[in-house]
Amino acid sequence: MQNIQPLFDEIENRMASLDEFRKCPRGNLRITVTDEALGFFLRPRIADFLKKYPEISVEISTDLRLIDIVDEGFDAGVRLGELVTQGMISVRVSPDIAFAVVGSPSYFSRHAAPKKPDALHEQNCIGVRLPTHGKIYPWRFRQKGKELKFQPAGQFVCNTVFSARDACLDGIGLAYIPKIVVEEDIKNGALISVLEPFCLTHLGFHLFYPRHHRYSMPLSLFVEEMKVK
Numbered sequence: 001m002q003n004i005q006p007l008f009d010e011i012e013n014r015m016a017s018l019d020e021f022r023k024c025p026r027g028n029l030r031i032t033v034t035d036e037a038l039g040f041f042l043r044p045r046i047a048d049f050l051k052k053y054p055e056i057s058v059e060i061s062t063d064l065r066l067i068d069i070v071d072e073g074f075d076a077g078v079r080l081g082e083l084v085t086q087g088m089i090s091v092r093v094s095p096d097i098a099f100a101v102v103g104s105p106s107y108f109s110r111h112a113a114p115k116k117p118d119a120l121h122e123q124n125c126i127g128v129r130l131p132t133h134g135k136i137y138p139w140r141f142r143q144k145g146k147e148l149k150f151q152p153a154g155q156f157v158c159n160t161v162f163s164a165r166d167a168c169l170d171g172i173g174l175a176y177i178p179k180i181v182v183e184e185d186i187k188n189g190a191l192i193s194v195l196e197p198f199c200l201t202h203l204g205f206h207l208f209y210p211r212h213h214r215y216s217m218p219l220s221l222f223v224e225e226m227k228v229k
Helices: 006-021 035-052 117-122 160-167 179-187 217-226
Strands: 027-033 058-060 076-080 091-092 097-103 139-143 146-150 175-178 193-194 207-208
Touching: 006 035, 027 035, 027 139, 027 217, 035 076, 035 217, 058 117, 058 193, 076 217, 091 160, 097 160, 097 179, 117 139, 117 146, 160 175, 160 179, 179 193, 207 217
Parallel strands: 027 058, 027 076
Antiparallel strands: 076 207, 091 207, 097 175, 097 193, 139 146
């Protein structure tokens, strides 16, 4: 019995440590997100999460690339739902994302506003180059029940939606962009939205992570804080 007692003491100590960990969880999380997901949806939730769990630290890396989060050492990623890698557990962290084609009043003073997607061939279209495969992101529309893809061409290419918005504000051309990024600019008249009947709504942002990470308490708590309630 004396030989067994130390084992019981060890088990009791470990259970006490686990109980203490549950009361005050600790750990480090590395999350890859896009700029717009962070700025418009996650930022206030992350601030609340860090206040709630002072022993958990979070490292955020903003990136448009479609990366292998396991290979690059991330605990989780946030991307549009349609871009989430198959086999991952995913949780919605935003509503669906409407896209818009926008241009400035100064641009439209020099160019007629397009009435249909086909007319975009006559416009100076701002491209956003995707870092994953180096191609320009195609603009997608729905016309007569069918989905159309348009490959933008023009004088200016950038690699973030915020740069595309700024180029629009500068009167360079038209951009195809998440509406949340330009909503205020549309409201105050700095940008004008066109082709609204044809623009698509994409699946919202999802937080995704590999199945073997589902037992991580810091990640489970983070997921619970980030997901759409």
